[in-house]
Amino acid sequence: MQVLDRTKIIQEISDLKKTYGDDRSALLPILQDLQETYGYLPDLVMQETAHALEIHPVEVEGVASFYSFFRRKEKQGKYVLRLCQTISCDLAGKVNVARQLENELGIKFGETTKDGMFTLEYTNCLGMCDQGPAMLVNDRLFAKVTPDKVPYIIVDCRRDFLKSDFPKIVPSDVRKSGPILSHDLKPGEGLKAALNHTRAEVIGIIRESGLRGRGGAGFPTAVKWQLAGAAQSDKKYVVCNADEGEPGTFKDRYLLFHHTDMILDGMTIAAYAIGAKKGFFYLRGEYLYLKKYMLEALEIRRKNNLLGKDIAGKKGFDFDIEVRMGAGAYVCGEETALIESLEGYRGEPRNRPPFPVDTGFQKNPTIVNNVETFLDATLICVKGAKWFNEHGTEKSKGTKIFSISGDCEQPGIYELPFGITIAQLLKEVKGENAKAVQIGGASGKCVARKDFNRTIAFEDISSGGSIIVFGPSVDMLKVAINFMEFFVEESCGQCTPCRDGNVKLLEGLKLLEKGRCSVTYLNELMRLAETIQLASKCGLGQSSPNAFLSILENFKSEILGRVPEKA
Numbered sequence: 001m002q003v004l005d006r007t008k009i010i011q012e013i014s015d016l017k018k019t020y021g022d023d024r025s026a027l028l029p030i031l032q033d034l035q036e037t038y039g040y041l042p043d044l045v046m047q048e049t050a051h052a053l054e055i056h057p058v059e060v061e062g063v064a065s066f067y068s069f070f071r072r073k074e075k076q077g078k079y080v081l082r083l084c085q086t087i088s089c090d091l092a093g094k095v096n097v098a099r100q101l102e103n104e105l106g107i108k109f110g111e112t113t114k115d116g117m118f119t120l121e122y123t124n125c126l127g128m129c130d131q132g133p134a135m136l137v138n139d140r141l142f143a144k145v146t147p148d149k150v151p152y153i154i155v156d157c158r159r160d161f162l163k164s165d166f167p168k169i170v171p172s173d174v175r176k177s178g179p180i181l182s183h184d185l186k187p188g189e190g191l192k193a194a195l196n197h198t199r200a201e202v203i204g205i206i207r208e209s210g211l212r213g214r215g216g217a218g219f220p221t222a223v224k225w226q227l228a229g230a231a232q233s234d235k236k237y238v239v240c241n242a243d244e245g246e247p248g249t250f251k252d253r254y255l256l257f258h259h260t261d262m263i264l265d266g267m268t269i270a271a272y273a274i275g276a277k278k279g280f281f282y283l284r285g286e287y288l289y290l291k292k293y294m295l296e297a298l299e300i301r302r303k304n305n306l307l308g309k310d311i312a313g314k315k316g317f318d319f320d321i322e323v324r325m326g327a328g329a330y331v332c333g334e335e336t337a338l339i340e341s342l343e344g345y346r347g348e349p350r351n352r353p354p355f356p357v358d359t360g361f362q363k364n365p366t367i368v369n370n371v372e373t374f375l376d377a378t379l380i381c382v383k384g385a386k387w388f389n390e391h392g393t394e395k396s397k398g399t400k401i402f403s404i405s406g407d408c409e410q411p412g413i414y415e416l417p418f419g420i421t422i423a424q425l426l427k428e429v430k431g432e433n434a435k436a437v438q439i440g441g442a443s444g445k446c447v448a449r450k451d452f453n454r455t456i457a458f459e460d461i462s463s464g465g466s467i468i469v470f471g472p473s474v475d476m477l478k479v480a481i482n483f484m485e486f487f488v489e490e491s492c493g494q495c496t497p498c499r500d501g502n503v504k505l506l507e508g509l510k511l512l513e514k515g516r517c518s519v520t521y522l523n524e525l526m527r528l529a530e531t532i533q534l535a536s537k538c539g540l541g542q543s544s545p546n547a548f549l550s551i552l553e554n555f556k557s558e559i560l561g562r563v564p565e566k567a
Contacts, residue, residue, distance in 0.1 A: 081136075269378060435470060
């Protein structure tokens with residue numbers, strides 16, 4: 001039991017306020033740093049944090065309980081082993097790794113060893129879907145973990161061999177590059193090209209390119225920038241959504257490491273276009289090992305006059321970027337939930353309207369775009385709209401960067417033009433024998449072989465980038481269960497349709513697994529799923545039944561009539 005020094009805690013919080021600020025928005029980073037110091041968040045630490053930020057202790061407790069990476073109990077191991085439980089790692093043999101971890105440590109998942117060395121937990125997607133099973137040991141990432149590797153990892157922990165100030169980045173294979181990934185730009189080149197134009201001209205170039213948000217929803221980027229630029233306010237913000245949490249998605253992890261400056265150029269171009277002076281880079285908690293790289297890149301840009309005052313010699317153009325870490329909440333991929341998190345609240349989506357472009361961070365105009373969108377914007381400012389429009393379709397311009405995993409010979413990162421058919425994509429990745437493909441991750445749709453002639457584009461099947469291939473032997477009911485378990489765990493619980501409805505859908509899938517679900521009840525569940533889509537507050541609930549409905553529709557004969565378990 002730690003003996004806590006109140007005076008020391010107060011001084012620590014005071015020092016952290018100098019770094020992060022003294023308003024509510026500093027809450028998450030302060031708690032993250034204090035947890036790093038104490039190993040968990042003691043009551044006294046949370047109480048003093050509340051007093052220092054002039055908010056009620058209950059509010060701090062509410063925030064700490066919302067995010068899965070905050071720990072409220074001291075009894076947790078020196079090494080926390082988090083094994084990815086999402087579908088791509090399942091297909092790669094996660095179950096065998098889980099069993100071996102339990103065998104070696106003598107504990108079950110959710111438990112801590114008696115010597116206090118190890119805690120065993122499941123976690124959702126670690127962004128290593130092409131190299132599963134994946135495991136996070138504190139902030140060290142392990143890919144392609146097999147049962148025979150488990151004892152060696154544990155021995156290294158016991159010897160403290162895993163301690164490192166600079167964790168190694170595990171690369172992903174780029175199987176196919178296109179005009180975006182094979183660019184030859186130097187840091188600042190895209191930004192300087194944009195600064196040769198007026199703000200209105202920059203937005204005009206983006207509009208002419210037809211660039212739409214690469215996160216999946218496909219909102220026109222120029223419209224978002226135009227609205228924020230036209231909003232009347234002394235303060236405006238640019239936010240990069242790097243909270244890549246969709247199961248099956250790992251492209252951003254690669255982009256953040258290998259195309260860092262192009263992304264930061266894109267944020268700075270957006271700041272110039274809308275008149276913002278401050279940016280936030282919201283990096284998902286599972287990518288903590290990337291934070292140091294990002295901070296170093298930002299510091300180099302400041303030294304090279306690509307951030308700070310009078311950027312690149314442009315008088316009066318001042319802009320800087322702060323890295324903020326997520327704390328384990330998939331729902332923060334939704335832009336208003338992300339903004340709530342930045343403000344120091346639970347990541348619960350807001351009612352819309354108003355929209356972030358006029359009422360965003362701290363009620364100021366804010367644009368939120370994802371990593372790939374900012375990268376594309378940078379290249380467009382140098383190479384032009386015509387260059388960008390050489391690929392894609394009439395309504396889906398350019399190329400898309402895909403994260404492809406599952407039952408194919410060549411998983412990895414692919415840059416392919418919008419409008420490609422699923423059959424063509426499967427040929428590229430050597431997965432032609434697939435019986436189904438999940439387009440868009442857990443929140444997307446499961447497409448059966450009969451529909452492999454459909455195209456991946458905003459006007460047909462939209463995708464934020466996640467493609468999971470299911471081979472002939474995959475049990476599609478188990479796939480549906482895995483996805484619904486994910487949504488039950490990740491729902492913020494704010495609205496009833498999502499909070500309670502997803503639980504009912506999962507219960508129905510478990511009945512199907514046991515052979516105890518009638519067609520009548522199944523039809524009721526499908527109607528419930530449609531209600532959840534219509535009545536949920538945000539994109540999580542509106543899309544969570546997608547896989548449930550599409551798998552049942554396409555594989556009903558495979559799923560119905562299971563032999564009941566013996567009593």
